[in-house]
Amino acid sequence: MADGRATRAEQLAAAGQIDAAVTLLVEGAASGDAGAAMLLAVWHLRGTPVPRDLPRARALLRRAVQIGHVDAALMEVALTANGSGGAPDWPAALALLRTAAQGDAVAAAQLALVAAMALDGGGGPSSLSPGVPLATIPRIVHFSGFLTAAECAHVASVAGAMLEPARIIDPATGQWVAHPIRTSDAAAIGPVHEDLVMRAINARIAAASGTAIEQGEALTVLRYRPGQEYRPHLDTIHGAANQRVATMLIYLNGGFAGGETHFPAPRVTVTPRGGDALLFFNTLADDRADPATRHAGLPVRSGAKWLATRWIRARPLDPWNQPADAL
Incomplete structure (x- = not known):
């Protein structure tokens, strides 16, 4: 029964029998079905087909981990670090990762990457080289x-499985449509996938930009x-109450031709090099969009260019109040 409980719950939910599906999963979690606990946790994280409840999701993940669900362990690490369903707690998340690494190669690889970083006790950078003004x-x-x-x-591997053609919401229809000016494939690494390596990188971006990590999309x-x-x-986003005041671009690879980042007004063109980053500030002193920040990613001529972007808002934003595919 345990092996098919999650499948049966999905079928019930698809048929509109949400209460029956939830009851089945709750019973399964109580009886030691890790898959049932994990599925119900995911439902509470997504906010469908049940209401979003981050503390409840965390409790269900803990139950799944206790039973032995490896993926639940990694998800619990991420949510503990970024404070989804509780306060952010880097030391507790690191302790959970160390435990997971004892029996899981993926967790062990993440732990090794974190160990190689120069971090303070909260997961932020203990030092940071100053950038060069362009x-x-x-x-x-x-x-x-x-x-x-x-x-x-690591960043590329986390995103790789989620890549899909870049899209945008059509304001007239509310439907996702092909992005009109960005012809790349894209993936957003939201809180569920923000492992400790990703969290530390986001903290590094915050430190380099002089902002709080909570301001980043x-x-x-x-x-x-x-x-x-x-x-x-x-x-910048026209009419946004919480504007994108800065952008950090990180070039993830080399071995391609073209793809330069070009700013026409200040006549700045940056040739991508793997590991380098570019920070620019998008607004004027009165908070209006600065037209001089208009920029382009020039066409790639050969190979594949991988780029990570973090848009930084004027004030903290709720990472769970984002499109579903950004979680």
Whole structure:
């Protein structure tokens, strides 16, 4: 029965029998069915077909981990670190990862990457090399070797399975449609996938930009193949109450041609190099969008360009109040 309980619950939910599905999963979790506990936790994280309840999801993940669910253990680590369903707790998350690493190669690899980072007790960088200014109006700063090759590879691997053609919500219909100016594949690494390596990288971005980690949107990974580009655009959002005040771009690889980041107004063009990062500030002193920050990702001529982007808001935002595919 345990093996089929989650499948049966999915069938019940699809048929609109939500209460029966939840009852089945609750009974399963109580009787030692790790898959049932995990599925109900995921439902509470997604907010469908049951209401979102992050503390309840955390409790169900803990139950699944106790039974022996490896994926639940890694998810619990991520949510403990970023404070989903509780307060952010890096030391507790690190302790959970150490436990998971004793029996799981994926967790062990993440732990090794974290151990190689220079971090303080909260997962932030213990030191940070200053960037090199490329322009003052707008302010553009270049960071050489912002990520190591291993860190770049990890970011790309986390996003790789989630990549899909870049989309945008059509304001007229509310439907997802192909992005009109960005022809890459994209994936957002939201709180469920924000493992300790990702959390530490996001903390490094916050430190480099002089902002709080809570101001950053989900790190978005873009893959550009030959001919793909991001045509000239601003990163600000028209009419946004909580504006994108800064952007951090991180080049994840080399071995491709083209794909430069070009700012026409200040006449700045940056040739991507794996591990380097580019920080620029999108707004003027009065909080209006700075037209001089219009920039483009020039077409890739050969190979594949991998890029990570973190858009930073003026104030903290709720990472769970994002599109479903950004969680």
